[in-house]
Each structure stands twice: as C-alpha cells, then as structure tokens.
Amino acid sequence: MAAHTFGGAMRKIARPIMRLFPLFFVFSSSSFAHGGQHDTSAFASYFETSQMITAFGLIVLLFGYIAGTRHLWKHAGRGHGIAVRSVSFFALGWLSLVVALIGPFHELSEALFSAHMTQHEILMLIAAPLIVSGRPQIAAVWAIAPSYRQRVGSIVKDRSFENCWHFVSSGLVAFLIHAAALWIWHIPVLFDATLKSDIVHALQHASFFGTALLFWWAIINGAVGWKSSFVGVLYLFITSLHSGVLGAFITFTRQLLYPVYFESTAAWGLTPLEDQQLGGLIMWVPGGLVYIGAGLFMFARLLRQSERHAFEYDRRTLNEAVTSDL
Known part of the structure; x- marks a missing residue:
C-alpha cells in the first residue's frame, strides 16, 4: 500500500516535470528570435545530437532516482535510507540541471560570456550541492537489479576501492581537484575551445x-x-576566496580574455568587455556568497553541536558529583 501511494505521488511529480521540457525549448526559441541572433530554427537546433543526449541523460537520472527510492522505501519504509526532504533536494537539483543544460542558458551561453558563467554557477553552486543532499548513491544502488546490486556492493566494500575513494573524497583532495578544474578551464584558449567543439564543451x-x-x-x-x-x-571560505580572486580578475582586467564572444554580444546591448566584466562579477559576488553562506550555516550548526555537548558534559559532571556525595 505504501509503495502504491509512493508510486502515485512520484508519478504526479514526474508528469509536470516532463512537461517543462517543451516549455524550455519554446522559451529559448522565442528569446533568441527576439534577440535577433536566431530565427525559429533555434527551436530545431535543440534537437541536435548533443542536446538529445543531455536530455536523455537527465531523464534517465530522474527516473533512476525515482525507481531506486521507490524500491528502497518499499523494503524499508517511507523516509528510511533517503529522507523525504532529501528527495525534495534532489528534485530541485535536477530542475537546476534542466535550467542550466536544456533551458535558454545553453544557447545563450554561446552568445554571451556572462550567460556561460551563469550556467556554470548553476551547475557548481546550486545543482551539485542539492544533488549530493538527495543521497543519489543510495537510490542508484537500489535502482539496479538485486544480482547486480550484490556485485556493486562487493566492489564498493573492496579494501582497495575504499582506500582510493577515501583519498579522492577527502576534503583537501576534493578541494584541490575542484579548484584546479575551475582555474584551468578559465584559461582563455581552453575556454574559447568550448564554443568551437561540442566535445570540449561537454568535457568542461x-x-x-x-x-x-x-x-x-x-x-x-x-x-x-x-x-x-x-x-x-x-x-568553503578558501573556495570563496580563490574563486573570488578569479572573478575579480576577470571583472577588472581591461584586456579582452575571451575574444570568441567578440561578434555576438552587440545584439544583446553589450560590448565584449562589458559582457566579460559581467561574467566575472557573477562568479565573484553571487558565487562567493553561496560559499560564504554555506560556511556560515555549517559554522552555526557546529556551534549548536558544541553547546549541546557542553551542556551534556556539565549535566554528567553534576550527576557524578551528586552521586559521589551520596
């Protein structure tokens, strides 16, 4: 009964989400027709191979998560293993991916550097933390067949795999890998290459x-x-600092770093340098605020935990003192 209720609820969620796809296509087409860069053929351009692969991948991701969560809750009960709020986080993260990769930012990012930066900020600062908070790794395990699930479990429990994963996912290594990706891809020659090759763009x-x-x-x-x-x-604070330095440099430099946008910004009322400065500002200010906000949230939670532990310690100490006197 619980599984049936869950399945019905998830179908109610999935149907309107799937209906959003054509709306993104139509909105993108009309916005570019208004911008003067593309005619109604922009609608058809969304159905090129790369976009079809992206849309297919997003649909597989969504229904894989739904299937895994449904199977888990069928066995363990609703909210066990993956909390209801985690499902909400995943849904918001998935919608963020749709906005960034299927929505108007995909085409707009090929005309404006600032739109490209906005697309990247959505991927890294909105979609990524929300997806992680949705506990997709648990849903993924429960989405596969039981026989394969056992094989995956044996691989994950292997000592060499555990050691490798613990190393890669440690705070310092994860921080360095993410920072390296951010700085390397903003090297002008690499960034410009993303607009000349769909493969390079996908890799970025x-x-x-x-x-x-x-x-x-x-x-x-x-x-x-x-x-x-x-x-x-x-x-989090260090990431805010180094990404802010990169954003500030892009904002204040008087040199045009990304000439690939030279001919496409005028239709949107911006010079190439103004577009570049706006993109740097988007990375610097809103991006930095997300990292700082997350850091402050974690620090506040840390203080609450510290106060709770101190209170429990004082209570234990008092009880021991009273007991010893007796």
Whole structure:
C-alpha cells in the first residue's frame, strides 16, 4: 500500500516535470528570435545530437532516482535510507540541471560570456550541492537489479576501492581537484575551445559538475565530528576566496580574455568587455556568497553541536558529583 501511494505521488511529480521540457525549448526559441541572433530554427537546433543526449541523460537520472527510492522505501519504509526532504533536494537539483543544460542558458551561453558563467554557477553552486543532499548513491544502488546490486556492493566494500575513494573524497583532495578544474578551464584558449567543439564543451561541463559533486560530497558527507566540520567550513571560505580572486580578475582586467564572444554580444546591448566584466562579477559576488553562506550555516550548526555537548558534559559532571556525595 505504501509503495502504491509512493508510486502515485512520484508519478504526479514526474508528469509536470516532463512537461517543462517543451516549455524550455519554446522559451529559448522565442528569446533568441527576439534577440535577433536566431530565427525559429533555434527551436530545431535543440534537437541536435548533443542536446538529445543531455536530455536523455537527465531523464534517465530522474527516473533512476525515482525507481531506486521507490524500491528502497518499499523494503524499508517511507523516509528510511533517503529522507523525504532529501528527495525534495534532489528534485530541485535536477530542475537546476534542466535550467542550466536544456533551458535558454545553453544557447545563450554561446552568445554571451556572462550567460556561460551563469550556467556554470548553476551547475557548481546550486545543482551539485542539492544533488549530493538527495543521497543519489543510495537510490542508484537500489535502482539496479538485486544480482547486480550484490556485485556493486562487493566492489564498493573492496579494501582497495575504499582506500582510493577515501583519498579522492577527502576534503583537501576534493578541494584541490575542484579548484584546479575551475582555474584551468578559465584559461582563455581552453575556454574559447568550448564554443568551437561540442566535445570540449561537454568535457568542461562534466569536469565542473563532477568536481563540484566531489567537493560538496566531501563538505556535506565528510562533516562528521567537530574537527572535520571545522575543516569543511575552512574549505568553503578558501573556495570563496580563490574563486573570488578569479572573478575579480576577470571583472577588472581591461584586456579582452575571451575574444570568441567578440561578434555576438552587440545584439544583446553589450560590448565584449562589458559582457566579460559581467561574467566575472557573477562568479565573484553571487558565487562567493553561496560559499560564504554555506560556511556560515555549517559554522552555526557546529556551534549548536558544541553547546549541546557542553551542556551534556556539565549535566554528567553534576550527576557524578551528586552521586559521589551520596
């Protein structure tokens, strides 16, 4: 009965979400027709191979998560293993991916550097932490057949795999990998190459999103205990600083770093340098605020845990003193 109720509820959620796909296509087409860069053929351009692969991947991701969560809750009960709020986080993260990869930002990012930066910020600062908070690894395990599930479990429990994963997902390594991806891909020659090759563009998005998933995994799932929580706060603030430095440099430099946008910004009322400055500002201010906000949230939670532990320690000490007097 519970599984039937869950299945009905998830179908109610999935149907309107699937109906959003054509709306993104139509909105993108009309917005570009208004911008003067594309005519109604922009609608058809969404159905090129790369976009079809992206849309298919997003649909597989959504229904794989739904299937895994449904099977888990059928065996363990609703809310066990994956909390209801975690499902909400995943849904919001998935919608963020749709907005960034299927929505108007996909085409707009090929005309404006600032839109491209917005797309990347959505992937790294909104979609990634929300997806990680949705506990997709648990849903993925429960989405596969029981026989394969056992094989996956044996691989995951293997000592060499565990050691490798613990190393890669440690706070310092995850931080360094994500920082390296951010800085390397903003080297002008590499960034410009993303607009000249769909494969390079896909690699850029995969590295941004993949390293962001790893970074937020280390922050969210690694925050166990006082020491690791404090280190997580530290990594968030350091990430805010180094990404802010990159954003500020892009904002204030008088040199045109990304000439690939030279001919496409005028239709949107911007000079290439203004578009570049706006993109740097988007990385610097809103991006930095997300990291700082997450760091402050973790620090506040850390203080609450510290106060609770101090209260419990004082109560134990008082009880021991009273007992010893008796």
